[in-house]
Amino acid sequence: MRRTFALGIATVLAVSGLAGCGGDNEDGPEAKQTKAGPVTIEWWGWAPGYDKAAAAWNAAHPDITVKFTQTESGAKGGYQKMLSAVKAGNAPCLAQVGAETLPSFLVEGAVEDITPYVKDSAAKFQPSALKSVTFGGKQVAVPVDSGPMGLFYRKDIFARHKISVPKTWEEFTAAAEKLHAASPGTYLTSFNPDDMYGFSGLAQQAGAKWFSTEGDAWKVAVDDEPTLKVAAYWQNLIDKKLVDVQAAWSDAWFKHFSDGKIASLVGPVWMTKVLEDSVKGTSGKWAVAPMPNWVAGQTATGNVGGSPNAVLKGCKNPKEAVEFSTWLSTDTSAFDGLVTNGGLFPTTVNGAALPSIGTGRPFYGDQPVFQVFAEAAxxxxxxxxxxxxxPELNEAFNAAVGDAVKKQGTLTEAFATIQTKAVESLKGKGLTVNQ
Known part of the structure; x- marks a missing residue:
C-alpha cells in the first residue's frame, strides 16, 4: 500500500492497514477465529521476570502454552528482529514493544487490532495506559508497566561528604560541584550520550512535547524550548566536567557505580532491579528519592519506558495471546512477581495496592522504594x-549527541540536527509534517 494519508491517527491507521479493520467486529462475530484445542503462544521480550511469569502461567493453563524467548532489548536490536520476522512471516504471536515504539510498528503494519478481545478488561487499566496503546479507537497492545522516574543515590557517599538529597536541579548542580571538589575522582552522576529514552524523560519533566498531531499532519518539536532547557543544563555540567560521560549499559558505566565513582542516577523505576543485579557489591548503600524538580515546591515527573505486549501481524491465536497478556498485567500474583523479579511498575487501576509495592528491598536498606515511585507516578x-x-530518531540522537560530547558542537546544536532528521524520517514514510 502506498504510504500516504491524511494523518492524525487516520494516517497511521491507513499506512498500517488497520483503517476499517475491527470497526464492525467489536462485539466479536467477525473477530479472527482461533483454532480449537491446545495452542502455543510464542512470546518475545527482555524484561526480567518474564520467563518466570510464563512458567507460572503454563503450570495453571495447560490449554494455552506460552513459549517465552529472551531477546535483545528493543533499542539494541530487538525491534529490528521483530520487524524482520513480521516481514518474513515467522514472527511470534506476542512481543514486548515499548509504548514509544508502537507508532513505528503501526506504520510498518506489524501489529494486529485486538479491540474485539479487550473490551472486558479495559476498566482494569489506567486511562493513560490504554491511551498509549490505542490509535483511532483501535487497541493494538495490552499495557504492562510504566516508568516513573526517581533519584537513585548512594547513601554512604552522600553522608560522607555531607550532601543533602537535592530537591531541585539547581541543588543538583550545587551537589555535583561540592562532591567533585571534595573528591575529584567522584561524580554525582553520569551523562549517557547514547540514551535517548533517558533524556526524553528529563525533557518530558520539563514540559517537552516532541510529537503531536494537528489535523491531518504531524507536528515535530524535538528541539522545543523545554528540551533545549534540559540540553543546556547538562551541557553546563559537561563543560564543567561535573558528570561522568559514559555509554549507558556499558561495563565501564556499571563499574563506576560499583566503585563509587558515580554516586547517583536519575532514572526510571525499573532501574531498581537493574542496579540490584548489576552492582551487587553495593547492596544496602542505595536509597531512592523523588527526582529533582525545576521549581522548588512543585512536583513534576518524567517517564521512561513502559512496554506493552503487542500482538504481531499474522498471529493465528490473538484471542489467547490477549488472554495471557491480560492475566500477566492484572493478576495480583503474576504482577507481584514482575515487581519483585523485574522491577516493573503496574499500569492497572489498583496496581499501587500490590503487596510488593510496600515491601522493603534489601539492596536499598529495606526501603520500600516502590512507594516513592507510586507517588511519582x-x-x-x-x-x-x-x-x-x-528507531530513526534514536539513531539520529546517538549520532548528534555523541558528536556533541566529543566537543563537535553543543547539545543544543545537536537537537537542531535531530529535529531535521526526525522531520525527514516522517516525510520519508509518506507522512505529512507541519513544523
Whole structure:
C-alpha cells in the first residue's frame, strides 16, 4: 500500500492497514477465529521476570502454552528482529514493544487490532495506559508497566561528604560541584550520550512535547524550548566536567557505580532491579528519592519506558495471546512477581495496592522504594508524545549527541540536527509534517 494519508491517527491507521479493520467486529462475530484445542503462544521480550511469569502461567493453563524467548532489548536490536520476522512471516504471536515504539510498528503494519478481545478488561487499566496503546479507537497492545522516574543515590557517599538529597536541579548542580571538589575522582552522576529514552524523560519533566498531531499532519518539536532547557543544563555540567560521560549499559558505566565513582542516577523505576543485579557489591548503600524538580515546591515527573505486549501481524491465536497478556498485567500474583523479579511498575487501576509495592528491598536498606515511585507516578507530566519513527530518531540522537560530547558542537546544536532528521524520517514514510 502506498504510504500516504491524511494523518492524525487516520494516517497511521491507513499506512498500517488497520483503517476499517475491527470497526464492525467489536462485539466479536467477525473477530479472527482461533483454532480449537491446545495452542502455543510464542512470546518475545527482555524484561526480567518474564520467563518466570510464563512458567507460572503454563503450570495453571495447560490449554494455552506460552513459549517465552529472551531477546535483545528493543533499542539494541530487538525491534529490528521483530520487524524482520513480521516481514518474513515467522514472527511470534506476542512481543514486548515499548509504548514509544508502537507508532513505528503501526506504520510498518506489524501489529494486529485486538479491540474485539479487550473490551472486558479495559476498566482494569489506567486511562493513560490504554491511551498509549490505542490509535483511532483501535487497541493494538495490552499495557504492562510504566516508568516513573526517581533519584537513585548512594547513601554512604552522600553522608560522607555531607550532601543533602537535592530537591531541585539547581541543588543538583550545587551537589555535583561540592562532591567533585571534595573528591575529584567522584561524580554525582553520569551523562549517557547514547540514551535517548533517558533524556526524553528529563525533557518530558520539563514540559517537552516532541510529537503531536494537528489535523491531518504531524507536528515535530524535538528541539522545543523545554528540551533545549534540559540540553543546556547538562551541557553546563559537561563543560564543567561535573558528570561522568559514559555509554549507558556499558561495563565501564556499571563499574563506576560499583566503585563509587558515580554516586547517583536519575532514572526510571525499573532501574531498581537493574542496579540490584548489576552492582551487587553495593547492596544496602542505595536509597531512592523523588527526582529533582525545576521549581522548588512543585512536583513534576518524567517517564521512561513502559512496554506493552503487542500482538504481531499474522498471529493465528490473538484471542489467547490477549488472554495471557491480560492475566500477566492484572493478576495480583503474576504482577507481584514482575515487581519483585523485574522491577516493573503496574499500569492497572489498583496496581499501587500490590503487596510488593510496600515491601522493603534489601539492596536499598529495606526501603520500600516502590512507594516513592507510586507517588511519582501521580505527577507524571502528560502528553509528551512519540511519533512513528522512533528507531530513526534514536539513531539520529546517538549520532548528534555523541558528536556533541566529543566537543563537535553543543547539545543544543545537536537537537537542531535531530529535529531535521526526525522531520525527514516522517516525510520519508509518506507522512505529512507541519513544523
Amino acid at each position: 501521580k505527577t507524571t507530566v502528560p502528553d509528551f508524545g512519540w511519533g512513528p519513527a522512533t
